[in-house]
Amino acid sequence: MTVMSRNDLLLFLGFTVVVLAMPIWLHPFGAAYPDLLQRFMIYGIFAVGFNILFGLTGYLSFGHAAFFGVGSYAAVWSFKLLSLDAIPAMIFAIVISGLFALIIGYVSLRRSGIYFSILTLAFAQMSYNLAYSVLTPITNGETGLQLTLNDPRYLDRAMFEAAPGQPVPTLLGQSLGGFAGFYFCAGFLILAFFIAQRITSSPFGMMLKGIKSNQTRMNYTGFNTKPYTLAAFVISGMYAGLAGALLAVTDPLAGAERMQWTASGEVVLMTILGGAGTLVGPVIGAWLIKYFENIFSAINENILHRFFDFLPDGVDNVLVAISSKFVGEGWFLTLGLVFVLIVVFLPGGIMEGVRRIAHLFDRSRRSPTKPGKATPHPQPAE
Amino acid sequence: MTLLKRGLSRRRVLQTGMAGIIGSGIAPLMFTKGAWAQEFCNNPTGDTVTFGLNLPLTGAYAEEGADEQKAYELAIAHINGEGDGGLISVLAPTALKGNGILGKKVGYVSSDSQTKSDVARAGATRMIERDGAIMITGGSSSGEAIAVQGLCQEMGVIFMAGLTHSNDTTGKDKRRYGFRHFFNAYQSGVGLAPVLGQEYGSDRRAYHLTADYTWGWTQEESIKAATEALGWDTVAAVRTPLGSTDYSQYLTPILNSGADVLILNHYGLDMVNSLTQAVQFGMRDRQANGKDFQIVTPLISELMAKGAGESVKGIFGTSNWHWNLQDPGTIAFTKSFGAAYGSPPSQAAHTAYVQALLYADAVERAGTFYPPEVIKALEGHEFDGMGNGPTLYRAEDHQCIKNVLVVQGNENPSSEYDVLNIVQEIPRDEVAYDPAMFGGELGPAEPAPLCA
CATH class of the missing domain: 3.40.50.2300 (Response regulator)
Incomplete structure (x- = not known):
């Protein structure tokens, strides 16, 4: 188990190259600006973590945004109380969200199937309401938790004078704005991907897949599946906490909205859209959704008019009128349509499409080899 | 150390001395001048500048957001010298010429903030990083305003707050790069x-x-x-x-x-x-x-x-303001807004319009887009003609001090827009307060942060 298989290694290397080269190949799509790239990385981590639970064990959690939010709040509090450095904030966030996942997981995992989903949803909604209106001294409610000039920051103050200006998170004194922030997050996405890959191919991962295909049989053969599901739940909660912390590192504001049930639903969408149970799928799903959210929602009628400019006047206006319903505030419509199409025609998500195409090519050359391990690099904008 | 080993010749001393004098005395001037002209976030190089409009187009404050958008579009048209010029002719003093800002045409990008702080901040980041917005304005919730104001301070971009009425915006959470025209709680x-x-x-x-x-x-x-x-x-x-x-x-x-x-x-x-x-x-x-x-x-x-x-x-x-006031500024704005959109403007539209104009005017007066200079031009600026009577942009907390209106729901409205009556106009001296009352710290303007 210590050596990676050749396919796994190729997949990992390919993934690394694609991620690190994102500022280059996303340029034609208008998405190569740091803020969106950082979000690609962060939600990629979130989806990879979610997939460890949902893709491997089949337990559908509808409350993962709670861990994401807890990670953010923990990170911002670490910036406020301890130090502006990103490392303590991230450790703090992962530990807190892990503990949180342990408690919620311990209770929720007493049930499976739809009851588990409802339990996690209930917990997440409780956490959201706590953050939104009950625990406002800790979370600052709707306004969101922010850094201010007169935060205590005990560690920093003990070591050196506070720098003037708005406090921003750093890494060992290095600012994490812009592309530096992107590469910082990219490093973590690659690491997260690597760990997920190792987990999937380990005996522990086999056990999780066993739980997914038939938990009753696992129990009859003498395995106690509870510790395994709980471990998977906590690991994926920690992934969510890491993603939440990174979001706070790149933009030090924690708002309650990121814990809402829509945010939990979003990560489910990402995973299913990309392909649950595959390694790359959830990441692609996350990229696709974030791309839609940021690019489609920013298109307004002016841009459409310019786009349809080559058409005669009447046709032009009709097309703008129709298509404007699908962009701007209406981007959810487009996303919904894409989602329906994919679920209907490619139940296994985008990765199934990739696999089918790879299969076509393989068949024409030689007998099919392991499908799904080949990773052509699909564009999130297709 | 080679210098000392060989001993110091007189020539050497003179040379080094001269270089030192020139280096320390003149070079910094050149550098600072260069820096002053170049180094800041989204320095506009072409013949256009971009405003970033961060507006709640969905959510509880969507209607205010839609009205703000209309006002911004109108303000930008007026700054560019299109339309009837609106309030440019009544703003006193004014540096606006109706040919854009510093000769550059103004364009805009917009983002739906969904009345949520998190989303507002992501939208503002996108407009600064991707679209190169020189200034962010808008918002119709104080939560949004405070979140975006903090971001703008980090990025070194000026934020002209729209509808935000919380004491914290120019109190506990005030920022050097944030300015508010609206009054407060x-x-x-x-x-x-x-x-x-x-x-x-x-x-x-x-x-x-x-x-x-x-x-x-x-x-x-x-x-x-x-x-x-x-x-x-x-x-x-x-x-x-x-x-x-x-x-x-x-x-x-x-x-x-x-x-x-x-x-x-x-x-x-x-x-x-x-x-x-x-x-x-x-x-x-x-x-x-x-x-x-x-x-x-x-x-x-x-x-x-x-x-x-x-x-x-x-x-x-x-x-903050009502379209039925009878000063020339209000009359001009109501006329111009009504002609464009067929309804009288709301107070949200008014504050949005005025903020856009004030920013443009401040840049003209500063002669540069360099934010610390624009901030200096806005701080302590006294102006009149915008419908609120004489107004002061207070330097200590970036709050506009102007008259406040007490209004009452109209018992006998003559039209669907005639819904509020002005009961009293409270003079600004009565509503002024000590800027230190709500605490907070503006933070420094310089060095101007450089966004990515």
Whole structure:
């Protein structure tokens, strides 16, 4: 188990190259600006973590945004109380969200199937309401938790004078704005991907897949599946906490909205859209959704008019009128349509499409080899 | 050390000395001049500059956001010398020439902030990083304004706040790069309390329903302080989540609380809903403690009054501005907005329009887009003609000090827009306060942060 298989290694290397080269190949799509790239990385981590639970064990959690939010709040509090450095904030966030996942997981995992989903949803909604209106001294409610000039920051103050200006998170004194922030997050996405890959191919991962295909049989053969599901739940909660912390590192504001049930639903969408149970799928799903959210929602009628400019006047206006319903505030419509199409025609998500195409090519050359391990690099904008 | 080993020749000493004098004396001037001209976030190099409009087009404050967008489009057209020029001719003093800003045409990008702080911040980041916005403006919730203001300070981009009424925006959370034209909750309290005392007496028991975020909190605090100074009691203050649609669970307890005044610290759709439902509960027909039960809406706008319809008649509140004022600025703006969109502008539209113009004017006066210079041009700037009488952009907290209007729901509206009457115009000296009162720190303007 210590050596990676050749396919796994190729997949990992390919993934690394694609991620690190994102500022280059996303340029034609208008998405190569740091803020969106950082979000690609962060939600990629979130989806990879979610997939460890949902893709491997089949337990559908509808409350993962709670861990994401807890990670953010923990990170911002670490910036406020301890130090502006990103490392303590991230450790703090992962530990807190892990503990949180342990408690919620311990209770929720007493049930499976739809009851588990409802339990996690209930917990997440409780956490959201706590953050939104009950625990406002800790979370600052709707306004969101922010850094201010007169935060205590005990560690920093003990070591050196506070720098003037708005406090921003750093890494060992290095600012994490812009592309530096992107590469910082990219490093973590690659690491997260690597760990997920190792987990999937380990005996522990086999056990999780066993739980997914038939938990009753696992129990009859003498395995106690509870510790395994709980471990998977906590690991994926920690992934969510890491993603939440990174979001706070790149933009030090924690708002309650990121814990809402829509945010939990979003990560489910990402995973299913990309392909649950595959390694790359959830990441692609996350990229696709974030791309839609940021690019489609920013298109307004002016841009459409310019786009349809080559058409005669009447046709032009009709097309703008129709298509404007699908962009701007209406981007959810487009996303919904894409989602329906994919679920209907490619139940296994985008990765199934990739696999089918790879299969076509393989068949024409030689007998099919392991499908799904080949990773052509699909564009999130297709 | 080779210098010392060989010994110092006189020539050497002179050379080094001269170089030193030149280096230390003149070079920094050159460098600072270069830096002054070049190094800041989104320095516009072409012949256009871009404003980033961060507007809530969905959510509880969507209607205000839509009106703000119209106002920004109008302001940008006027700055570029299109349309009828609007308020440019009445702004005094003015440096605007109607040919854009510093000869550059103004364009804009926009983003839907969904009335959520998180989303507003992501949108602002996108407009700064991807679209190269030189200035961010808009927002119609204080939560958004405070979140975006912090971001703008980090990025080194000026933020001209739109509709934000929380004391914190220019108090506890004020920032050097953030500016607010709108008035605040404290000024509402100071302006409104005397009128309430006069109308409802000094022996009242008030019940607050408050939107649960920074604006609601500070407004509740300010109104409580102002009414308690009148001699009123505060029975309870209940927080309601922003964007609620059903208020019955909050309204029922009021009936048996012994309160005889309901104060609604709500805005936008929240206020339309809570006010309408309170009236449907029959609150205005009730008697409590032997007095008529009253409802007060400390901050109200035409859009909300229009939305609440019948319910708003006779209700007192405050406004930043009203289209029915009779000064040349207001008349010009109402005319120009009406011609473009067929309805009179709301106070949200007005503050948005004025903020865009003030920014453009400040850049013209500074002669550069370099934010620290623009900040200097705005700080302590005294101007007139924008519909609020003489106005001062206070340097200490970036709050505009100007007259405040006390308004009342019109009992006999002559049109669907004629829904509020101006009861009193409180002069600005009465609503001015010590800038240190709400704490906070502006932070430095320089070095100007460089966004990615």
